[in-house]
Amino acid sequence: xxxxxxxxxxxxxxxxxxxxxxxxxxxxxxxxxxxxxxxxxxxxxxxxxxxxxxxxxxxxxxxxxxxxxxxxxxxxxxxxxxxxxxxxxxxxxxxxxxxxxxxxxxxxxxxxxxxxxxxxxxxxxxxxxxxxxxxxxxxxxxxxxxxxxxxxxxxxxxxxxxxxxxxxxxxxxxxxxxxxxxxxxxxxxxxxxxxxxxxxxxxxxxxxxxxxxxxxxxxxxxxxxxxxxxxxxxxxxxxxxxxxxxxxxxxxxxxxxxxxxxxxxxxxxxxxxxxxxxxxxxxxxxxxxxxxxxxxxxxxxxxxxxxxxxxxxxxxxxxxxxxxxxxxxxxxxxxxxxxxxxxxxxxxxxxxxxxxxxxxxxxxxxxxxxxxxxxxxxxxxxxxxxxxxxxxxxxxxxxxxxxx
Amino acid sequence: xxxxxxxxxxxxxxxxxxxxxxxxxxxxxxxxxxxxxxxxxxxxxxxxxxxxxxxxxxxxxxxxxxxxxxxxxxxxxxxxxxxxxxxxxxxxxxxxxxxxxxxxxxxxxxxxxxxxxxxxxxxxxxxxxxxxxxxxxxxxxxxxxxxxxxxxxxxxxxxxxxxxxxxxxxxxxxxxxxxxxxxxxxxxxxxxxxxx
Numbered sequence: 358x359x360x361x362x363x364x365x366x367x368x369x370x371x372x373x374x375x376x377x378x379x380x381x382x383x384x385x386x387x388x389x390x391x392x393x394x395x396x397x398x399x400x401x402x403x404x405x406x407x408x409x410x411x412x413x414x415x416x417x418x419x420x421x422x423x424x425x426x427x428x429x430x431x432x433x434x435x436x437x438x439x440x441x442x443x444x445x446x447x448x449x450x451x452x453x454x455x456x457x458x459x460x461x462x463x464x465x466x467x468x469x470x471x472x473x474x475x476x477x478x479x480x481x482x483x484x485x486x487x488x489x490x491x492x493x494x495x496x497x498x499x500x501x502x503x504x505x506x507x508x509x510x511x512x513x514x515x516x517x518x519x520x521x522x523x524x525x526x527x528x529x530x531x532x533x534x535x536x537x538x539x540x541x542x543x544x545x546x547x548x549x550x551x552x553x554x555x556x557x558x559x560x561x562x563x564x565x566x567x568x569x570x571x572x573x574x575x576x577x578x579x580x581x582x583x584x585x586x587x588x589x590x591x592x593x594x595x596x597x598x599x600x601x602x603x604x605x606x607x608x609x610x611x612x613x614x615x616x617x618x619x620x621x622x623x624x625x626x627x628x629x630x631x632x633x634x635x636x637x638x639x640x641x642x643x644x645x646x647x648x649x650x651x652x653x654x655x656x657x658x659x660x661x662x663x664x665x666x667x668x669x670x671x672x673x674x675x676x677x678x679x680x681x682x683x684x685x686x687x688x689x690x691x692x693x694x695x696x697x698x699x700x701x702x703x704x705x706x707x708x709x710x711x712x713x714x715x716x717x718x719x720x721x722x723x724x725x726x727x728x729x730x731x732x733x734x735x736x737x738x739x740x741x742x743x744x745x746x747x748x749x750x751x752x753x754x755x756x757x758x759x760x761x
Numbered sequence: 762x763x764x765x766x767x768x769x770x771x772x773x774x775x776x777x778x779x780x781x782x783x784x785x786x787x788x789x790x791x792x793x794x795x796x797x798x799x800x801x802x803x804x805x806x807x808x809x810x811x812x813x814x815x816x817x818x819x820x821x822x823x824x825x826x827x828x829x830x831x832x833x834x835x836x837x838x839x840x841x842x843x844x845x846x847x848x849x850x851x852x853x854x855x856x857x858x859x860x861x862x863x864x865x866x867x868x869x870x871x872x873x874x875x876x877x878x879x880x881x882x883x884x885x886x887x888x889x890x891x892x893x894x895x896x897x898x899x900x901x902x903x904x905x906x907x908x909x910x911x912x913x914x915x916x917x918x919x920x921x922x923x924x925x926x927x928x929x930x931x932x933x934x935x936x937x938x939x940x941x942x943x944x945x946x947x948x949x950x951x952x953x954x955x956x957x
Contacts, residue, residue, distance in 0.1 A: 509828070540835070540836060541833070599887060605869050610889075611893055618832045618895040619806065619827065619895055620829075621830060622832065622833075624832050624834075624835070639870070640869075640870050643867045644864050644865055645861055653872075654872050659872070662870050668836070670838075670840060673867060673884075736873070737872055755837055760833075760835060
């Protein structure tokens, strides 16, 4: 038995020598490449920055952002110094037994700051969403302002009744999967004061898109991002001169497209104004590549209508009040030529879209539209959310054909 | 019993040997196959700003490499556009896309029931004064070629001399993406195998 055991032990030893050498070689190699180390290294966490549950978002830097201590702007002297706790001796009646006092954990003044009536701990603070600035407690009642506290591609979030600093992705995915194979539409905020208000309105835009007949196949090719940056202004002015005329309002297209591209990888953008630059009943204005919308108009088909211009290149079907000037192009969803009757497709659609008609007035009074009403027609009473067939196929399908 | 134990040990030895060979093979290939392609560096953009005259003449305003995301340039622009191509020294195509050259102004969309005659408006097309490009940064790119709708060359920008600063490459290690020039050994945390 012993011999057997010795034999076994011997065999085991022989195996250990070879196996151990082999295992040592493998693990030395793996350790040299750090492959095994992370498995045993406890994850490090930053005490001051906590993260929301993962929300869909585009992160420029995928690693955990480290708070940038570089931009210490001012030490705010406005906070009142913490009152030194005065201990008022209370008379203890001798007859009653003295209750045993369980020691409560005390936080030293060096580790706290006073914010109004609240005492907050070192590392906690307040987030100003408008400027993406965190005012963080550094102890000893010192509150220090730090811009871009959460790092590039991230923003701080303010929380009612909570002084823990939370960070989130600046680009919030509101529609789509975030896959790179899709067209990226970025909604930019103008004159909003909180992310929640801005995002609530972006949700309205998404709802309006879903109300159209674009369908899952077309919408499935689009990512819609809401950029959480409340500190930007794009509006330039009213009655802006352009070649051969003027527009009721204009914005900085270069700034908007640059912001959309560089921050969220955008291909196109939509600026959402908090009705601060509203011009009468104008709900939105578009150029190809981007549009500018007013918040009040989100209860109407304004957003998908403007996207019809800025993304799909569709033209208006409501009346411009003038006949087409020479050289004017009818565009995708209008026809220069009439058919023999309103219910017969205009010649340009006769073979491909036999179910459409040819109704006079399509932007210009002498052009023809494929259906009586569509989303590219006027807003107000009778406004509809559906694009007509030429708009869907020759407009949206064509513009999105390289996306998946 | 002993024989069984010996057989078991032999099998274990063979098994460990196979595992060892497998691990070494995978690591070897991962080292040599990692980022030897001509892909772009994630999170870095080749930022180009072009001036455009009313006669559609282009000139370079600025060129830079920035830490930023980029557009795909895959929208099929329905109005006036330029074709963009990023090419290597051997004329290999790294990226092809389109960018608008015109600012197409559409009339405003009004909410309400306006009388048609109140809206004397028009679609106005004018050349963009400036064209801003945020292109993916390909370390192997030699040039960006811009052609018009007919394929006639309008502008060419040499990019071969644009290099990322070394500290940028160091910063890229840790972005969660195994970038160009990174490998298992140079940047383990980005290029290691993910067990998830």
